Amino acid sequence: MGAMSKIFTVAIVGGGIGRSHMIEGYVPNADKFKVIAICDLDPARMNALADEFGVERRTASFDDLLAMDDLDIIDICTPPMVHYPMIVAALDAGKHVICEKPLVGSLKQIDEVIAVEKRAKGKLMPVFQYRFGNGIQQAKAIIDAGLAGTPFVGTVETLWRREAEYYAVPWRGKWKTELGGVLMGHAIHPHDMFCYLMGPLKSLYGRVATRVNPIEVEDCISASVELESGALGSFTASLGSADEITRLRLVFDNLTIESDHAPYNPGAALWKILPRNDGTKSAIADLLKDWRDVPPRFTTQMARFYDALLGRGPLPVTTADSRQALEIVTAFYYSSLTHQEVVFPIGTDHPKYQSWLPEGFV
Numbered sequence: 001m002g003a004m005s006k007i008f009t010v011a012i013v014g015g016g017i018g019r020s021h022m023i024e025g026y027v028p029n030a031d032k033f034k035v036i037a038i039c040d041l042d043p044a045r046m047n048a049l050a051d052e053f054g055v056e057r058r059t060a061s062f063d064d065l066l067a068m069d070d071l072d073i074i075d076i077c078t079p080p081m082v083h084y085p086m087i088v089a090a091l092d093a094g095k096h097v098i099c100e101k102p103l104v105g106s107l108k109q110i111d112e113v114i115a116v117e118k119r120a121k122g123k124l125m126p127v128f129q130y131r132f133g134n135g136i137q138q139a140k141a142i143i144d145a146g147l148a149g150t151p152f153v154g155t156v157e158t159l160w161r162r163e164a165e166y167y168a169v170p171w172r173g174k175w176k177t178e179l180g181g182v183l184m185g186h187a188i189h190p191h192d193m194f195c196y197l198m199g200p201l202k203s204l205y206g207r208v209a210t211r212v213n214p215i216e217v218e219d220c221i222s223a224s225v226e227l228e229s230g231a232l233g234s235f236t237a238s239l240g241s242a243d244e245i246t247r248l249r250l251v252f253d254n255l256t257i258e259s260d261h262a263p264y265n266p267g268a269a270l271w272k273i274l275p276r277n278d279g280t281k282s283a284i285a286d287l288l289k290d291w292r293d294v295p296p297r298f299t300t301q302m303a304r305f306y307d308a309l310l311g312r313g314p315l316p317v318t319t320a321d322s323r324q325a326l327e328i329v330t331a332f333y334y335s336s337l338t339h340q341e342v343v344f345p346i347g348t349d350h351p352k353y354q355s356w357l358p359e360g361f362v
Contacts, residue, residue: 008096008309011037011057011065013086014077015049017100021075022053024129025298032306033073039065062086066093076100079171080179084109091120096309098302100127101188103322105179106355107330107346110323117319125305125315126322130189130246131196132304133267133296138288139250139257142273143197147283149253151231156194157247158187158237160263164213173215175361181217183208183329187237190246190266192325193259194233198250200324201233202226205341206332212240216361221332254280268296330356 010026010033012018018038026033037057040046050058059065065074066089074090076083076099084104090097091113103126104110117124130136142148160182171177178185195201206223213219219239226232244263250256254276260269275281294300304316331342333356346353355362 005031006310007032007034008072008306009033009070010035010073010075011039011068011071012049012075012077013039013062013065014079014100015040015042015045016077018075018077019049021077021098021298021302022049025302027053028295028299029302029306033302036071037065037068062089066090066095072096073098079177080105080184081171081177084113087113087124088116091116091122091124094121096122097124098127098305099124101322102179102184102326102329103319104326105357106353107323107326107350108348108354110319110326111348114319114323123305123309123315124319125301125308126317126319127298127301128189128192128196128317128321128325129297129301130193130265130267131317132294132298132300133265133269134291134294135260135269135271136193136197136267137294137300138291139197139259139271139273142255142257142284142287143252145283145287147280147287148250148255148257149280151198151227151229152251152253153231154194154198154233154248154250156187156190156233156235156237157245158182158190158235159241159246160186160237160239160244161241162213162219162239167213167215173213173217175216175357178217179357180329180333181208181210181215182219182237182239183221183332184217186239187221187235188325188329190237190248191235191328192321193267194235194248194250195324195328196321197248197257198227198229198231198233200228201328201344202228203341203343204328204331204335206235206335208332208336212238223332223335255284265296333358 038050167173208218223235245261246266248259258272307313
């Protein structure tokens with residue numbers, strides 16, 4: 001079989017979001033991947049997913065996957081608290097690994113995973129599917145081409161709605177199992193999109209609060225951030241909104257960019273690109289004139305992962321990206337607790353390096 005036609009075999013662990021990986025990631029990329037096993041502790045969910053897509057191998061044991069010689073990739077879509085041991089075991093078993101957010105439960109764990117990854121045969125790709133789609137990818141291309149100019153300010157709003165029914169799932173809303181609230185399970189994506197487009201943060205002053213539902217973790221957050229570029233930004237999120245929107249608005253010297261507002265797929269539809277002058281307008285038109293369609297979410301992330309596995313391009317999302325996202329989470333909790341600004345990067349000597357969970361939950 002030639003390199004061009006190699007098909008990688010996949011096992012999906014966790015049939016919840018795992019079903020989205022199947023529908024959006026593997027079915028459209030059937031020339032690149034074949035799902036050969038489904039692993040889930042819930043037999044009904046496991047069999048439903050496996051039946052729907054004709055997958056023969058089914059197991060409740062993660063160890064079964066590690067022992068499969070013909071398995072290339074383990075795609076981890078489980079609740080957050082088990083990500084870390086699964087990632088390490090899969091890499092140690094020589095597999096490639098895809099893992100849902102949050103990758104792990106502390107900066108200490110992400111640094112340990114990065115060390116394991118360095119010695120591992122396989123590649124590790126965290127999931128940040130909101131980076132993909134024509135809207136965000138055109139914005140990225142315009143910024144990377146230098147057409148946006150100096151960044152001034154940016155805002156991120158993650159205003160979603162979660163009711164008691166959502167928290168009826170036993171692992172949600174609890175520190176030990178969900179590892180965080182709106183910061184971790186919801187706003188982590190738009191915050192990643194912001195850094196993907198605007199560049200790394202230099203510092204953050206944040207607050208978290210639990211105001212919407214009777215849960216342990218936070219469901220409202222707000223922060224003021226400073227970027228390494230000197231630009232300023234603000235992050236706001238709540239799970240108590242009447243409707244649901246995800247919105248980024250980024251102001252640069254030459255243009256202003258506003259994302260689409262679709263809560264769970266803000267990268268797909270074309271974004272508003274508002275040039276401040278005619279020169280920028282014509283330069284953007286020139287840049288985008290031969291634009292090739294970029295399918296949203298998992299479709300493109302998995303396709304680019306395939307290219308990375310064959311050495312045809314970089315990983316579309318890296319553990320460094322994941323560390324940056326988890327640094328933001330860590331900084332939020334520490335800043336809210338101490339009413340102090342947190343400066344990045346967060347190193348091993350930081351009080352929240354080993355865990356961002358509150359005292360009594362660690």
